[in-house]
Amino acid sequence: MAVAPLPTAPAPVAPGTASAAPVLSLRGIVKCFPGVRALDGVSLDVRPGEVHVLLGENGAGKSTLINVIAGTFAADAGDYLIDGMPAGALTPQRARALGICPVFQEFSLAPNLTVEDNLFLGREPRRLGFLDRRAMRAEARRIIADLGFDLDPARTVATLSRAHQQMAEIAKALLAEPRVLILDEPTASLTESETEKLFGLIERLRAEGVAIIYVSHRMPEIRRLGDRITVLRDGRHVRTLPMAGVTEEALVELMTGRKVEVLFPHIQHRPGEAALELRGLTTADRSVQGADFVARRGEITGIAGLVGCGKSELVRAAYGLCPLEGGEVRLFGETFRHPSPARALRQGLCYFPSDRVAEGLALERPIRENASMAALDEAAIARGGVLRRAGERGLIQRTVERLALRPAHIERPVGALSGGNRQKVVLARGLVRDTQVFLFDEPTVGIDVGAKADLYAVLKELAEGGAAIVLVSSELPEVLHLSNRVYVMHRSRMIAELSGADLTEQAILSCFFAETGDGRTGREGVAS
Known part of the structure; x- marks a missing residue:
């Protein structure tokens, strides 16, 4: 199959506005695995300068959808557009070349390499035919300092806590200067102060016109960050709506297809021996x-x-x-x-x-x-x-x-x-x-x-x-x-x-x- 050329970016638009043309559009995406139809005609638009929340129960199709967007899975049917133009046959490498950078919940780091090596894996800078270690080190320190993370680029990934591995994944994605950044449960392993730094970074990227797809189950995060929200259920697109004014109860009902009056059950505790x-x-x-x-x-x-x-x-x-x-x-x-x-x-x-x-x-x-x-x-x-x-x-x-x-x-x-x-x-x-x-x-x-x-x-x-x-x-x-x-x-x-x-x-x-x-x-x- 011939590979389509990289799309040419359109003229700049005001980021985060309703009139902004989508940087990424999916139309009727279908993805099947043996015995399972994981995505059934899902459509999604993501605009520059917006945080678009992807919400759904586990098994709703969120992970499959972001893997399709990132080029990990090929869609069985549907259209995938970047700046209104067909993206062609995607691979993870080609998706990154288009500016689509995912940070998955399951990390993709090489455990026996340093943080620095992981940041540049597959895109190592060279000078006179040799690996430019000095440039790698300087750039790694710059991006980590810019993020405000407490992360040593010389540490081997296997020796890091899960929180520090999460930081390394985020730094790796941002080093590519993304146009579309995918964050899948990014705060699951972070402390409150680290989470606040991440939120500040997201606000800055949004102001710079980066489109962000944000996957989380944490309602306070969703309310704080989201501009629009797309709800999936059983592999289908249920609804896309503005975050402003939507209630938590309405979101839960859209996710589950049923009213959830009380999340926590009443438990009859009878302490014994x-x-x-x-x-x-x-x-x-x-x-x-x-x-x-x-x-x-x-x-x-x-x-x-x-x-x-x-x-x-x-x-x-x-x-x-x-x-x-x-x-x-x-x-x-x-x-x-x-x-x-x-x-x-x-x-x-x-x-x-x-x-x-x-x-x-x-x-x-x-x-x-x-x-x-x-x-x-x-x-x-x-x-x-x-x-x-x-x-x-x-x-x-x-x-x-x-x-x-x-x-x-x-x-x-x-x-x-x-x-x-x-x-x-x-x-x-x-x-x-x-x-x-x-x-x-x-x-x-x-x-x-x-x-x-x-x-x-x-x-x-x-x-x-x-x-x-x-x-x-x-x-x-x-x-x-x-x-x-x-x-x-x-x-x-x-x-x-x-x-x-x-x-x-x-x-x-x-x-x-x-x-x-x-x-x-x-x-x-x-x-x-």
Whole structure:
């Protein structure tokens, strides 16, 4: 197939105005995968100087659409126009040459290379036939400083936190001077101050006439940034409308096709015996110091705190993923010596990691294997060391149907699922065993309102059924509405336990913003 020439840009127009001609137009885009029609006649216009929000439940087609825009997937039907001219056969490289720069939720960085190398990968500057390291270094430092990110260009990507990897992805996209910038859940791993820097950058790019496609499930972000919003449902275009004046309730109804009166269910907490106790717990890396904590049967116990406060490390240590320096872990009144994931599972304790891709799932393997991998010693799945395929299939099928996983085809690779459905597969792993203590670490990161409602319904069922649930979350409304008691961590220490009338947003925030020993306040990473 002949490759169309790069379109010539039209005369400049006032960015962000209704009269501005679209820089990118999609008409009737169709994309099919085996057994799935992911996009069914989707149309979209994006104008220069606007933030166009793409909204929909997980599985609605957002990821497929931005992959079509970025040239990763070829559309099966429909028209793709840049400045009103056909874009021709697109590849990721050609899309970047057209000024279309995506920042995907799943990073595309080479882990063994430095940040600097990743920024210039495939477009390395040369001088006299040799790699111009000096120019690369200077330009990398310039773009990172311009963004205001705390990022060392000489660091190897594999040694970076997820937040710093997110910064590297954003810097990489902006180095190409995009005309269309795609941001897919860009704040999922950023602290509050880093998020504010990103928002300032978005405002600046909008003023410069860059068209921005913004994908997020966070309503405050959408309201703050969006000019227009396009809602997808089940692979179809539902509606495009101005952000001004639209209510959250209307957006949820457009996304789900149903009215959602209350997102958070009412949970009948009936606290019983102590299921998990931590006494003076200190990790070897000192990310947790002297923590005391109790989770009881029949209730959800929340853990709140700023990014880096130690809340995630606390539950990882209880599960045996972080070495201990001191303290004690007790399960159902008995000392749990030398915690390890295998022993924890046998004792009825299951942990659900915040990073589903890196730690939770084998993306190339089917749903069935991912859901059953922690239960291969269960009689329903194996007997005498031999896997019982029929028993495994039956158990996993019943479990994913209970979780409303869509579609519930258990032989489908997990990598083909949306974020919300991936989280349900991780959750299924704990439900196929006799699990009595559930440790959830940021369970709703990157999932939509419909998938959140499904997850909350499962948490309600488990708590009211007598399980002990520990909920680590950076989303204050989530912690406040679901938890019976909330512990607050600050700078590696447990500083408060709140319940009843004392459990308020103001009380939690007062702990977040309390002065530390060095006179600073902790304002990093608040999600409200």
